[in-house]
Amino acid sequence: MGDGLTVAVLGATGAVGREFLDLFEKRSFPVKELRLLASERSAGTRIPFDGREVEVQAVSAESFAGVDVAFFSAGATRSKEWAQVAVDHGAVVIDNSSAFRMDPSVPLVVPEVNFGAVKPEDKLIANPNCCAIILLMAVAPLRELGRIERLIVSTYQSASGGGAAMMQDLLDQTTDYLAGREVKPNVTPHPYAFNLFSHNTAINSEGANDEEAKVVAESRKILDDPSLKVNVTCVRVPVLRAHCESVTVEFDRAAPSEEAVRNTLAKAAGVKVVDDRAGNHFPMPSESSGQDDVLVGRIRRDPSNPNALCLFVSGDQLLKGAALNAVQIAERLFARSPVRV
């Protein structure tokens, strides 16, 4: 990769933005120059990186001059505003928002699952929804055991999916609750301390919320299977930064044995099997938080359908569900085409 890359992060002050910086250091991502970009409001903030401090700049067209790769995590509106600008300046954009995910000309990528969807000429790559990534990390490897016809998923989603502000709101509301003060949500639509609620996104005419619609559509696109049937219920639980999912996988044939599933998942990249029945030790947010791997356990036959099996999955929403997946896309891109540098 020559002497390294000029890297931009749009949304540098957000929860995912901070994870990018941490990952660049931990993974020795070849950063020659780092440009931290955000709204006017956040400009001037200084963020530690690699033993120094980098000042956040207000994003402008000039921000992208000479940039090799830009990680976008500032919401769909800003992505729509700046992605083409960055590409026009020669950058490869890896976009964590929903803006381009379902655009047929934009690859939607979980590297372990479908990196082959990226064509050499692609300059804009979409990073999937966090729940879709975590789900597919566990489910995609099972395709070698049979065709997957239907997924039934209930999520246990953490505050981090709502950003740093929602994480702080959970802490603040819980502090107030424990002090006997009135709990006044600042960010969440309902009380969050010791409470849970249906995912706070708009509901469509079929009764699905926007998060659920994303999981369905993105899972089909990533697995390249428009006929995949998906039933998903998205729920926000009072956990800080890792998502869990209770998953039933229905195959086109008798479900594989638990042993076959365990063996398949044990060799899957980015997956760790945590399935200790004797010790009652299964995937939990407390153990997946801060971890790169998606944890999978509660592997068992579905007693209600001979073609189905059950799993319980936990993955860090900010890492594999967002920043890590994006950085892994960049790593593979630049490993494949070092000429870009």
Add this chain to the structure above:
Amino acid sequence: MGDGLTVAVLGATGAVGREFLDLFEKRSFPVKELRLLASERSAGTRIPFDGREVEVQAVSAESFAGVDVAFFSAGATRSKEWAQVAVDHGAVVIDNSSAFRMDPSVPLVVPEVNFGAVKPEDKLIANPNCCAIILLMAVAPLRELGRIERLIVSTYQSASGGGAAMMQDLLDQTTDYLAGREVKPNVTPHPYAFNLFSHNTAINSEGANDEEAKVVAESRKILDDPSLKVNVTCVRVPVLRAHCESVTVEFDRAAPSEEAVRNTLAKAAGVKVVDDRAGNHFPMPSESSGQDDVLVGRIRRDPSNPNALCLFVSGDQLLKGAALNAVQIAERLFARSPVRV
């Protein structure tokens, strides 16, 4: 009911025990004499009831002399020890433990669903598992719309299912977490503050934990349908006292319309439909806690199966999931057979 009943509560100092006393007052349950029973350890505790204080006695055979109805909520071991003793003394026992639930000679009752299972001569009646009650309150009324073939359930279970000690442990661990102190679980097998974990009961050879096995077996018994297929995943979330369940119901025919489901549930006793899509307002623990009704919402067709529909349910584990259901059984019993008094 004449001048009232002599009532015993075994397990009076527990979380469910306290709810019994509250319900007796709120529902004007005809208590002539109240005997609060517990282990030697708790004897002497004074508990407020109806404007006075009642002293807890150590349970003995004599405790049940002259008792009309005894509510047991002190675990399966104590139920096995004392249920027959109480019945031999002429009491009707309503047992909240798992001790007798699957005994074919003992009715297992959710009054709104299967009170007809109680025969006039029955002296011992089992109160079902909390998740089974809350699930069936939402699901049983739908049988008028088609035969139910399969239920797929993921639970979001609160601390109260583990008793007062687990509720306190959740508060203590969370307090420590927020103060930056090390979180040391006292009751829970894993950290509980801002965390969740698979239900902490033993796992059988099929991979189901004991809670899941109860939901399957008890649902079949209560619905009197041994062929009912049930897939259930039980998870403990950091919520204090109400359980939630994400439910998919598969029928033997095309699923009923959302409108038919809403109308059916709206007229079901003990059920309240909370299903406001525009306001993003659905069942939550914060709104079901302390409420008699089981809340049902997220009513929608399952996009992955034309015969299925989805629901999200929330009910107070200590009330309809335990004490309230038991008191309702007693109310119906004594309304049906006032000669017992």
